[in-house]
Amino acid sequence: MIPQSVAEIIAVGLLPYPVKSIEEHGDGLINFTYKINTKNPDHPNFLLQKINSRFFRNVDGLQHNIRLVTDHIRKKLEEEGCKDINRHVLTPECIQCNGSCQAYYWDHNGDYWRMYVFIENANTFEKIGNPAMAELAGKAFGRFHRHLSDFDAKDFCEVLPNFHNTPLRVESLRKTIEIDPEGRLDKVRSDVDFLLSRVERYSKIIEMGDKGLIPKRIIHQDPKFNNVLFDKNGELLCVIDLDTVMPGYVCYDLGDSIRTGANRGEEDDRNPDNVGLDMDICKGIIKGYLSEAKSFLTPAELDSLAYGPALITYEHAVRFLDDYLDGDKYFKYKTSYPQHNLVRARAQIKLLQSMEESYDKIAGFVKSLS
Ligand SMILES: Nc1ncnc2c1ncn2[C@@H]1O[C@H](COP(=O)(O)OP(=O)(O)OP(=O)(O)O)[C@@H](O)[C@H]1O
Ligand SMILES: [Mg+2]
Numbered sequence: 001m002i003p004q005s006v007a008e009i010i011a012v013g014l015l016p017y018p019v020k021s022i023e024e025h026g027d028g029l030i031n032f033t034y035k036i037n038t039k040n041p042d043h044p045n046f047l048l049q050k051i052n053s054r055f056f057r058n059v060d061g062l063q064h065n066i067r068l069v070t071d072h073i074r075k076k077l078e079e080e081g082c083k084d085i086n087r088h089v090l091t092p093e094c095i096q097c098n099g100s101c102q103a104y105y106w107d108h109n110g111d112y113w114r115m116y117v118f119i120e121n122a123n124t125f126e127k128i129g130n131p132a133m134a135e136l137a138g139k140a141f142g143r144f145h146r147h148l149s150d151f152d153a154k155d156f157c158e159v160l161p162n163f164h165n166t167p168l169r170v171e172s173l174r175k176t177i178e179i180d181p182e183g184r185l186d187k188v189r190s191d192v193d194f195l196l197s198r199v200e201r202y203s204k205i206i207e208m209g210d211k212g213l214i215p216k217r218i219i220h221q222d223p224k225f226n227n228v229l230f231d232k233n234g235e236l237l238c239v240i241d242l243d244t245v246m247p248g249y250v251c252y253d254l255g256d257s258i259r260t261g262a263n264r265g266e267e268d269d270r271n272p273d274n275v276g277l278d279m280d281i282c283k284g285i286i287k288g289y290l291s292e293a294k295s296f297l298t299p300a301e302l303d304s305l306a307y308g309p310a311l312i313t314y315e316h317a318v319r320f321l322d323d324y325l326d327g328d329k330y331f332k333y334k335t336s337y338p339q340h341n342l343v344r345a346r347a348q349i350k351l352l353q354s355m356e357e358s359y360d361k362i363a364g365f366v367k368s369l370s
Pocket of ligand 2: 226227241
């Protein structure tokens with residue numbers, strides 16, 4: 001069913017071209033993405049998306065960032081002689097409001113909407129099926145970093161400050177442990193001990209950054225495989241879902257794409273035996289990533305890469321456990337049964353153990369390609 005807000009956007013004439021039809025897009029249970037088909041075949045179709053303003057309070061800043069980043073990538077593609085630029089970078093489309101071009105529309109419910117030009121005959125995949133796909137995943141985010149490697153971030157808004165500040169996440173866990181608001185601490189003491197015994201190891205990247213040893217760059221910060229768009233013929237097109245694009249360290253994106261893409265089990269696997277690092281997929285992601293990123297990374301950044309997977313997995317374990325102890329408040333939207341946060345935390349701990357065991361292999365592989 002098309003919500004009234006979407007009908008309103010069409011009815012009020014906020015779109016640049018006459019509309020033929022609207023359809024839900026994607027297969028999510030709650031759909032906030034719509035395809036707008038325009039009447040004239042010479043006009044592009046559009047993707048209309050509701051912005052999640054629960055997480056992103058600064059919608060102006062968010063849309064401003066996306067415009068800056070996509071403009072920059074577009075310029076790079078032009079310089080490289082890319083023939084089909086509109087398929088290799090997202091194109092934000094403005095919404096006509098009160099005679100001017102706005103980056104988003106604020107509807108009568110207080111919801112925010114934005115539009116992109118629709119990239120036809122393209123799709124995403126939920127899972128990385130084999131090392132060749134893993135290589136494309138790595139390549140997508142490596143290319144994204146390469147295109148933004150000379151981006152001047154002075155006008156950029158940090159829409160989610162401290163998103164990957166591991167020591168701050170640990171501090172929050174410590175505070176929750178002190179209060180133990182739900183009386184759940186006794187049940188998870190060994191998990192807490194496991195995580196707190198590693199604080200120093202996983203503060204290293206932030207410390208290197210603070211000392212100026214590794215640069216902050218504009219990175220994606222949600223580098224899941226389903227945020228990579230492919231052509232129907234399997235060709236890599238572009239990275240999508242740019243809401244979280246913010247300054248950070250490159251090892252965060254490489255790490256999170258391995259955390260989410262190279263886990264043999266599920267993020268919330270109830271059976272820890274299923275969970276572990278799939279080394280072939282992990283190597284594929286690294287290989288694809290470095291094929292694009294090797295050209296601009298500093299030696300210290302290259303060294304930092306092998307820390308990424310375990311660091312980001314550690315951070316997620318800390319956040320899930322913190323939220324479990326705190327009564328499932330933050331990840332409420334991700335919990336569908338009472339122990340869900342705890343199951344997630346334990347699955348991340350299992351994955352972390354497997355990554356720690358493979359650390360030397362990962363570091364050796366990065367070195368062999370650097
Ligand atoms: N410009 C585009 N052209 C065509 N399809 C697109 C475009 N941008 C996104 N999509 C499609 O819309 C889907 C959702 O986009 P996106 O990842 O931005 O939103 P999301 O909030 O993460 O939604 P979901 O939870 O469904 O992944 C993508 O999986 C992709 O198939
Ligand atoms: Mg997405």
